[in-house]
Amino acid sequence: MSETTPAITVRDLHKGFDSNQVLRGVDLDVNKGRSLVVIGGSGTGKSVLLKCIIGLMKPDRGSIEVDGRNISRHSDSDRRYMTQLTGMLFQGSALFDSLKVWENVAFRLLNAERKPRKEAREKAIECLAQVGLAPEVGDLQPAALSGGMQKRVSLARAIASDPHILFFDEPTTGLDPIMADVINNLIVDRVKALGATAVSITHDMASARKIADEIAMLYQGRIIWRGSPDEIENSGNPMVDQFVHGRAEGPIKMAVRKS
């Protein structure tokens, strides 16, 4: 597959909850080996879009192709296919408290791939090293780690099965700006090392600029703009401009309850 072959193709994707139509016809291509960041305000449907692509949520309408396979039927085999192909860094890290750090990193290797513990542990320690964590960290419980370390562990877990596609859900939420930059650098470094395709969602513009080859903005259920991190500074789109510069005034109206 060439670099211009889409790894992910989303067409006319719709998803709603009762009367709340969240996605209203999303079209999106992510080319192989590229890093796309989806930005958008709170509640615009970034997580819903990501969940539909990963196979955690069934779309109402539209199609999603991943490496040429249509996964929008949301069958068990579609979900298995996505699990094998992808790695995910969840917002809030989502580590299992009852497992040691290395067991978290090796979770899929131990459970889905049924690797022997010794082999899985070695791979976990190797992945921890790739995100700058010493082997001793592997024997700690997640609760003993800072938020930044937990993000690193979550990144190590995401890459442990050498995935073709990586998903990052708000990877820098809750981190100070320096640790956020460390995580952004690690993401760029690991995505490149794996030659993976990456899709991230965030409202952290510093993170988006750093990890994206391209940025797409979701607004009112559709992708309204797409371009490079350089182009976003002068997008010529008033919604994008307001979001990027964090202005309360502009075409995007936030619901604010007045007391």
Ligand SMILES: Nc1ncnc2c1ncn2[C@@H]1O[C@H](COP(=O)(O)OP(=O)(O)OP(=O)(O)O)[C@@H](O)[C@H]1O
């Ligand atoms: N399982 C669900 N059931 C009902 N409504 C849902 C469900 N999941 C999401 N929603 C609704 O879909 C809308 C979009 O939510 P989503 O979490 O995708 O937003 P977001 O853009 O990721 O926001 P944020 O940046 O604040 O995380 C919201 O109105 C939310 O209440």
